[in-house]
Amino acid sequence: MRQRAVLITVLFALIVTLVSVSAVFWEFYKLNKHQYIEHIFSKHETITQIYREHLQKKTSQIMLEANLAVYKFVIEEGEGEQKRILKKAKILKQKNLQRVDEAIMLNQKGLFTHKIVRDVRISMLEFKKTIYFHIEGPIGSVLIEDEGLKAYTYYSLAYSYLTIILIISISFVLILQRLRPLIRLRRKIALFGNGDMNISFKTRGYDEIALVSNELESTREKINSLLESRTLFLRNIMHELKTPIAKGTIATQMLDSQKQKDRFSSIFGRLESLVTEFALIEEVTSLSDKRDFKEYRLVDIIDGAIDMAMVDRSSVSFEIDASIKLTGNYRLYTTAIKNMIDNGIKYSTDAHVRILMINNELCFESKGECIAHPLQYYIEPFTKENPSKNSFGLGLYLVDSILKVHRQVLAHEYDNGVNRFIFA
Numbered sequence: 001m002r003q004r005a006v007l008i009t010v011l012f013a014l015i016v017t018l019v020s021v022s023a024v025f026w027e028f029y030k031l032n033k034h035q036y037i038e039h040i041f042s043k044h045e046t047i048t049q050i051y052r053e054h055l056q057k058k059t060s061q062i063m064l065e066a067n068l069a070v071y072k073f074v075i076e077e078g079e080g081e082q083k084r085i086l087k088k089a090k091i092l093k094q095k096n097l098q099r100v101d102e103a104i105m106l107n108q109k110g111l112f113t114h115k116i117v118r119d120v121r122i123s124m125l126e127f128k129k130t131i132y133f134h135i136e137g138p139i140g141s142v143l144i145e146d147e148g149l150k151a152y153t154y155y156s157l158a159y160s161y162l163t164i165i166l167i168i169s170i171s172f173v174l175i176l177q178r179l180r181p182l183i184r185l186r187r188k189i190a191l192f193g194n195g196d197m198n199i200s201f202k203t204r205g206y207d208e209i210a211l212v213s214n215e216l217e218s219t220r221e222k223i224n225s226l227l228e229s230r231t232l233f234l235r236n237i238m239h240e241l242k243t244p245i246a247k248g249t250i251a252t253q254m255l256d257s258q259k260q261k262d263r264f265s266s267i268f269g270r271l272e273s274l275v276t277e278f279a280l281i282e283e284v285t286s287l288s289d290k291r292d293f294k295e296y297r298l299v300d301i302i303d304g305a306i307d308m309a310m311v312d313r314s315s316v317s318f319e320i321d322a323s324i325k326l327t328g329n330y331r332l333y334t335t336a337i338k339n340m341i342d343n344g345i346k347y348s349t350d351a352h353v354r355i356l357m358i359n360n361e362l363c364f365e366s367k368g369e370c371i372a373h374p375l376q377y378y379i380e381p382f383t384k385e386n387p388s389k390n391s392f393g394l395g396l397y398l399v400d401s402i403l404k405v406h407r408q409v410l411a412h413e414y415d416n417g418v419n420r421f422i423f424a
Helices: 002-041 044-057 061-070 079-088 155-193 208-252 258-285 298-309 330-347 395-405
Strands: 073-075 090-107 110-127 130-137 140-150 294-297 316-319 325-328 353-358 361-367 410-415 418-423
Touching (some): 002 090, 002 110, 002 155, 044 061, 044 130, 061 073, 079 140, 208 258, 294 298, 294 330, 298 316, 298 325, 325 330, 330 353, 330 418, 395 410
Antiparallel strands (some): 073 140, 110 130, 130 140, 294 325, 353 361, 361 418, 410 418
């Protein structure tokens, strides 16, 4: 989910925009339709006035139709058609009015005006896209068709709405097109981080993503150049160191004094061991290609580590299920376990190391006093617990470096006189 945060944000913005635009157009549609109905309903006043004069003056039906025809009003005379329209038509608006009929009367006191108040209901109807006015009074009703007026249509509003939605959708597609190079760039960076040093970030274009990609390509070339120079320098210097060490070892054998011979043999042996550890450290730190990582049984790796350590088998005991496997570089992981075996035997009180699995984590237990410093102190290069011990202080540093390559960490705990180092 977090890896697609930008895409999800764009989708969310699109959805919010579409919903907002749709809501605004819906409200505008209802308001526009209401105003349209209110506007055309004002015609009922003209119809009411013509119909009232017809009733008061008792004019003929032909005269009523002629007066209505002036305003393009037509009386629906078919009784069956009237019933059908009144039954199926949609009522747009209704209004109740009071009609006042006046008549001159004569009594003992003379002439007077007699007023009669009657209720009248005006209904505006829509049937088959035609507008009708239905007037209902105490003495009858009439259904009038307005030929000059059509029912409300939403086509222009719908056209505007669809146009805006299309523009928003096209904009969204263009944004996605702009984001595609960013997605490809993320994948290339992931490959580069996984060790593919030959991946190319170079791209054409002048936008911000293209500029970032080309800057990354320039940085990649510089990093590769530095790594190649570093590797070449280390390999050359180690090669140059091995030659005088080998010559010194041979020359030592020509000494007459056994004491001097042993002293120089120890010195050149330690130098050779140091160069070997430096070579291994260089290999670990420069390891970028994980394609040679394969699956091995853990018991096979431990057996190889014991052989590499050249210690008595009785000094190491392990309780590991033969079905447990791990994926990694066999030589490096074997070296890490070998260093833990050497370290455990060297600093334990009984010269014994126990290897076991606890909570799916590989543990190395040895009896002895708790380490004097935090673990972080010992995984730094050239640090060791006892300076008199025959080591360079690179063992745990090398173990930590190998575990990092295998996406693991080195941990330590002390429990009832037992030091426990853990590959977590």
